[in-house]
Amino acid sequence: MSSDLVIVYHRQPYEEVEENGKTVFREHQSPNGIVPTLKSFFRRAEKGSWIAWKQAEDTANPGFERIVEFDDKNGRYSVNRLPLTPEQVKSFYHVTSKEAFWPILHSFKEKYNYDPVDWPVFREVNWAFAEAAAAEAAEGAKVWIHDYNLWLVPGYLRQLRPDVVISFYHHTPFPSADMFNVLPWRKEIALSLLACDIVGFHIPRYAANFVSVVRSLADVDQTRRETVPEMMLSEGSALSDRSVPTAITFEGREILVATSPVGIDADYIESVASRPETAERVEELRKELGTSKMVLSVGRTDYTKGGRDQLLSYERLLEGSKDLRGQVRLMHVSVSANRNMSVYEDIQNEIEQIAGRINGRFGTFEWQPVALISRAIPFDDLVAYYKAADVAWITPMADGMNLVAKEFVACRDDNDGVLVLSEFAGASVQLSSAILTNPFSNRSMDTAIRQALDMEPEERRQRMELLRDNVKTYDIRQWADDQDLLLKKATAIRKAALTSA
Numbered sequence: 010m011s012s013d014l015v016i017v018y019h020r021q022p023y024e025e026v027e028e029n030g031k032t033v034f035r036e037h038q039s040p041n042g043i044v045p046t047l048k049s050f051f052r053r054a055e056k057g058s059w060i061a062w063k064q065a066e067d068t069a070n071p072g073f074e075r076i077v078e079f080d081d082k083n084g085r086y087s088v089n090r091l092p093l094t095p096e097q098v099k100s101f102y103h104v105t106s107k108e109a110f111w112p113i114l115h116s117f118k119e120k121y122n123y124d125p126v127d128w129p130v131f132r133e134v135n136w137a138f139a140e141a142a143a144a145e146a147a148e149g150a151k152v153w154i155h156d157y158n159l160w161l162v163p164g165y166l167r168q169l170r171p172d173v174v175i176s177f178y179h180h181t182p183f184p185s186a187d188m189f190n191v192l193p194w195r196k197e198i199a200l201s202l203l204a205c206d207i208v209g210f211h212i213p214r215y216a217a218n219f220v221s222v223v224r225s226l227a228d229v230d231q232t233r234r235e236t237v238p239e240m241m242l243s244e245g246s247a248l249s250d251r252s253v254p255t256a257i258t259f260e261g262r263e264i265l266v267a268t269s270p271v272g273i274d275a276d277y278i279e280s281v282a283s284r285p286e287t288a289e290r291v292e293e294l295r296k297e298l299g300t301s302k303m304v305l306s307v308g309r310t311d312y313t314k315g316g317r318d319q320l321l322s323y324e325r326l327l328e329g330s331k332d333l334r335g336q337v338r339l340m341h342v343s344v345s346a347n348r349n350m351s352v353y354e355d356i357q358n359e360i361e362q363i364a365g366r367i368n369g370r371f372g373t374f375e376w377q378p379v380a381l382i383s384r385a386i387p388f389d390d391l392v393a394y395y396k397a398a399d400v401a402w403i404t405p406m407a408d409g410m411n412l413v414a415k416e417f418v419a420c421r422d423d424n425d426g427v428l429v430l431s432e433f434a435g436a437s438v439q440l441s442s443a444i445l446t447n448p449f450s451n452r453s454m455d456t457a458i459r460q461a462l463d464m465e466p467e468e469r470r471q472r473m474e475l476l477r478d479n480v481k482t483y484d485i486r487q488w489a490d491d492q493d494l495l496l497k498k499a500t501a502i503r504k505a506a507l508t509s510a
């Protein structure tokens with residue numbers, strides 16, 4: 010019990026690899042995912058700890074060090090790895106998190122799979138996370154929990170430690186009560202989240218949906234609302250709201266409802282984009298393209314990311330626009346991050362089938378319409394593709410935020426390139442100068458990609474300048490400062506709750 014900041018996120022904050030018979034801990038490949046940002050919070054703490062899981066055949070004798078100590082650029086922190094059996098991992102993460110929660114979080118009611126869920130296993134895993142956090146937290150410490158996989162941790166932790174400040178951040182969408190309440194365990198989850206001092210979201214809509222859910226399940230009063238700032242308003246986005254709830258009360262206690270969009274390390278990305286070796290790579294790509302235009306799409310293989318519908322739109326584009334044949338190339342990057350899950354294997358197979366059909370129908374020896382990449386790309390290479398692309402085509406059916414769209418914008422220090430973005434991605438409420446499109450509408454998708462390919466240089470420049478202003482304003486440092494301020498506010502609320510108890 011010594012840490013003043015405990016971060017609880019189901020993944021370990023590094024890549025653990027074996028080298029010459031030794032275990033080596035490496036930074037995650039993508040420098041802009043959440044993990045590097047969360048680790049940077051330990052610089053603001055006296056001592057930090059991180060609670061995650063690690064698979065073990067025998068949890069009593071896991072065969073690895075439970076606690077790993079670090080003292081690096083992020084300060085002094087320990088990582089507590091909870092041993093989970095393969096059966097627990099499959100049940101807690103693959104089945105309950107990805108096959109039951111994930112479709113509901115993204116409003117895919119028809120993909121929701123309830124029957125295989127083993128709810129007692131989900132409870133026991135979340136209890137283990139709560140116990141480990143309680144054991145690590147110093148008196149009055151801040152415990153910052155991330156994402157739906159750990160929805161029950163706040164309630165369990167509050168039982169164990171009434172003194173700690175509990176903050177919960179959702180990286181995914183949060184659906185309205187009509188969708189969320191499909192979950193049979195809705196009340197248990199809602200009451201757990203109501204044990205927090207702060208509940209955080211990317212955008213106002215998710216915060217409003219959360220309030221609708223807890224008010225449908227518990228005696229919750231909404232105490233404060235605020236006007237949404239101009240840079241978070243977007244007429245073209247289905248997710249835009251003009252006001253947002255900022256606090257609720259439950260059982261005489263105030264709970265902050267915080268909206269703060271995750272950003273990216275725009276300065277770092279721009280520094281990679283401006284390197285001479287990046288310019289050389291971009292020149293090679295442009296030479297390879299000749300007079301053709303490059304459309305780039307990047308995302309995990311997941312039905313929420315809309316890869317299938319995007320490829321079908323591309324097929325219709327080539328069918329209807331003979332002038333584009335031989336003059337456009339789509340680089341479709343769809344990496345399968347959720348292995349061993351049939352629902353994702355099916356999507357990967359469908360994407361490969363459609364891409365193959367398009368190449369078969371329209372391709373020639375000299376020209377392949379689709380380059381399908383189904384593997385991880387080194388970040389520096391990804392930056393070169395972002396810089397070389399004429400269009401970034403990011404059209405998820407639902408997406409909590411989407412950092413790929415922001416990375417593309419951060420790379421475009423030439424103030425060129427066009428972003429086509431789904432109005433159902435959280436990022437669309439900030440990136441209103443993108444061509445916003447509805448991926449559920451063929452006409453909207455087909456019109457948007459053609460508009461992007463035909464856009465004149467001056468309009469491209471005007472739009473990109475506005476996009477870059479937003480991405481650099483709401484960057485990862487802004488998010489970190491927001492979170493730091495919120496954690497301080499919550500500390501005062503927790504103290505008030507303890508004195509009035």
Ligand SMILES: Nc1ncnc2c1ncn2[C@@H]1O[C@H](COP(=O)(O)OP(=O)(O)O)[C@@H](O)[C@H]1O
Pocket residue numbers: 039041042307308309342343344384385386387388391410411412413414416
């Ligand atoms: N094939 C890939 N290779 C390397 N990095 C990738 C690849 N696909 C996505 N990424 C990285 O993964 C992250 C995806 O984040 P985001 O767009 O928010 O979606 P999600 O978190 O839902 O996967 C980005 O930082 C992006 O650079």
Ligand SMILES: O=P(O)(O)OC[C@@H](CO)O[C@H]1O[C@H](CO)[C@@H](O)[C@H](O)[C@H]1O
Pocket residue numbers: 043156180181271346408409410411412
């Ligand atoms: O299965 P996971 O945990 O890899 O899913 C990735 C998910 C984490 O919840 O990504 C979300 O977080 C991103 C950063 O906040 C956000 O940009 C993205 O839209 C979410 O899917």
